[in-house]
Amino acid sequence: MRRLTSMSLTAKVKLILLAAAIVAGVALPYVLSPFLVSVVSLALVFGLFAMSIDLLAGFAGLVSVGHAGILATAAYGVGYVATHGGGYVAQILAGLGVGLVASIVFALMAMRTSRVYFLLITLAQGMIVWGLSIRLYSITGAENGLRDILRPSAVSAYWKYYYLCLAVLFVCGGLMWVIVRSPFGYGLRGLRDSEERVRMLGYNTTLHKFYAFVLSGFFASISGVLFVYQNEYISPAAAEFLVSGTGVLMVVLGGVGTLVGPVIGAFIITLIENELSAYVERWPTVLGAVFIITILFAPNGLVGGLSRLWRRWTGPRGRGEPETATAEEAAETEPAGRSAPSHQISTGGGK
Amino acid sequence: MDDHALRVEDVSVRFGGILAVDAVSMTVRKGDRWAVIGPNGAGKTTLFRAISGEVYPTRGSIRLHGADVTRAPPYRRARRGLGRTYQVTNLFPDLTVEENVLIAANGCGRTRFRCWWPVRMTGELGQRVDGALGQVGLSQRRRHHVQELSHGEQRQVELALALAGRPRILLLDEPAAGLAASERATMRQLIEDLPRDLTIVLIEHDMQLALDLVEQVVCLDNGKTIAAGTPDQIRANEQVQMVYLRSD
Numbered sequence: 001m002r003r004l005t006s007m008s009l010t011a012k013v014k015l016i017l018l019a020a021a022i023v024a025g026v027a028l029p030y031v032l033s034p035f036l037v038s039v040v041s042l043a044l045v046f047g048l049f050a051m052s053i054d055l056l057a058g059f060a061g062l063v064s065v066g067h068a069g070i071l072a073t074a075a076y077g078v079g080y081v082a083t084h085g086g087g088y089v090a091q092i093l094a095g096l097g098v099g100l101v102a103s104i105v106f107a108l109m110a111m112r113t114s115r116v117y118f119l120l121i122t123l124a125q126g127m128i129v130w131g132l133s134i135r136l137y138s139i140t141g142a143e144n145g146l147r148d149i150l151r152p153s154a155v156s157a158y159w160k161y162y163y164l165c166l167a168v169l170f171v172c173g174g175l176m177w178v179i180v181r182s183p184f185g186y187g188l189r190g191l192r193d194s195e196e197r198v199r200m201l202g203y204n205t206t207l208h209k210f211y212a213f214v215l216s217g218f219f220a221s222i223s224g225v226l227f228v229y230q231n232e233y234i235s236p237a238a239a240e241f242l243v244s245g246t247g248v249l250m251v252v253l254g255g256v257g258t259l260v261g262p263v264i265g266a267f268i269i270t271l272i273e274n275e276l277s278a279y280v281e282r283w284p285t286v287l288g289a290v291f292i293i294t295i296l297f298a299p300n301g302l303v304g305g306l307s308r309l310w311r312r313w314t315g316p317r318g319r320g321e322p323e324t325a326t327a328e329e330a331a332e333t334e335p336a337g338r339s340a341p342s343h344q345i346s347t348g349g350g351k
Numbered sequence: 352m353d354d355h356a357l358r359v360e361d362v363s364v365r366f367g368g369i370l371a372v373d374a375v376s377m378t379v380r381k382g383d384r385w386a387v388i389g390p391n392g393a394g395k396t397t398l399f400r401a402i403s404g405e406v407y408p409t410r411g412s413i414r415l416h417g418a419d420v421t422r423a424p425p426y427r428r429a430r431r432g433l434g435r436t437y438q439v440t441n442l443f444p445d446l447t448v449e450e451n452v453l454i455a456a457n458g459c460g461r462t463r464f465r466c467w468w469p470v471r472m473t474g475e476l477g478q479r480v481d482g483a484l485g486q487v488g489l490s491q492r493r494r495h496h497v498q499e500l501s502h503g504e505q506r507q508v509e510l511a512l513a514l515a516g517r518p519r520i521l522l523l524d525e526p527a528a529g530l531a532a533s534e535r536a537t538m539r540q541l542i543e544d545l546p547r548d549l550t551i552v553l554i555e556h557d558m559q560l561a562l563d564l565v566e567q568v569v570c571l572d573n574g575k576t577i578a579a580g581t582p583d584q585i586r587a588n589e590q591v592q593m594v595y596l597r598s599d
Contacts, residue, residue: 184466189446190458194442201426202430
């Protein structure tokens, strides 16, 4: 209790929002139709997928546009074992295993790159998986995909599967929350802001990127396993660039580097895709408009924008308190700027 | 046992047709304080970049505490006790002062790959952060975002980042760059107060500041060493004066 009273206002608000999210999450199947609950389950799966992208993009500054390749690899792992008579444990382990192997291979390919080169390599990785999923008919079923991948009986009902997705999202979200606040996570943040600097501080940035990619890929693999059971079907469409691109857009829409934001972004996009499309033929136009408005008015995404507003409201300026001069302000009033270094050499006096 | 903290032998750095550093040598003993001076474009920062591993020398060798690090990446040199600050403030802008220093303290620590528990400001990591912030006088500002700080304070955070890794050799690239007179005095005092067993090599445009802080000076021009010696010898050196008069 004493701990609760000593918390900051922001921490209290976060705790209240988390509690509200849990209550809403638990209550949802009681108030929504089965179809909508299934749509929300899919949003939770994509929420986890988007969070895995955010772990790399938001905290290490590495935007992957090939993560659908990892999701699809894990999904195919489950599907392959399921269609060959394997049990559920074997299916899940196979899904996570091949997803992890794909992540390690992808990480080895991408870890020496950054910025646009990283983006291009991950794009190629996603395309490779998509290409293989079409070519390897004996494993993937090519365009026909793999069908009848049934959920475990314990979660076969739509609402049970929803609760499973919710629980997995909470657990994985919690793990990612810990990772980004760990010493490793702070190293990633440093890497995002200045790779040159962290290298000079003792970080082997290549190795840091490798671990970050593998961790991110592992969470993408989990979302792949949930994805295939959600649809009970997997096809090359899951590995398409569109899925990776949508994942990145979910992150941008919700807020890069926020973890919660990508889940909100996933909800918005999944709901627009699945609900609005039933009423509006040109729903992609609506989606595009939402993106443009978000980028224009909340370039840090919805959560990033709201956080900024909250900080402004609760920070020194919001309370009308004066702030210290920032570096930019100081530079403007600088009497001896960098452009005029003092080159005088004194001939008199010594130490 | 090598008594030298840093030994730069005949180091040259070439970028295409430009020889930025031309056969520079310097031997810095443990605890010594050196300055590298020279007009703009003399090759001072390139020499620093070669020492810290951001560029590899085209020729020559670099040894830190007796170990040859000529081809070693920057992080290996940092773990061997080399710290540096940058000419242009190079911080992590979205984070607080404390988090900035934490990243620096973590870099050479054993916990940098630990990902299964949130950071706690206790133990050795906390001590390093507290120590570095205390050394630069920013303990009271630890919870502020670095963007909220004045330029002078940001330069102090820059110094704290270099100190948090507990370096044995510190390269300071224009630590007083762009500072107002009062901030410059603060920075000067901070550098003077650094432990005497810490080897320091600094680049500084403010000659008075540089020569007051060090015992040995190397003057570069067009990548070459044109003079080396004590501050008094450098002050009296006609070639150095010519170089500075020319640049003015």
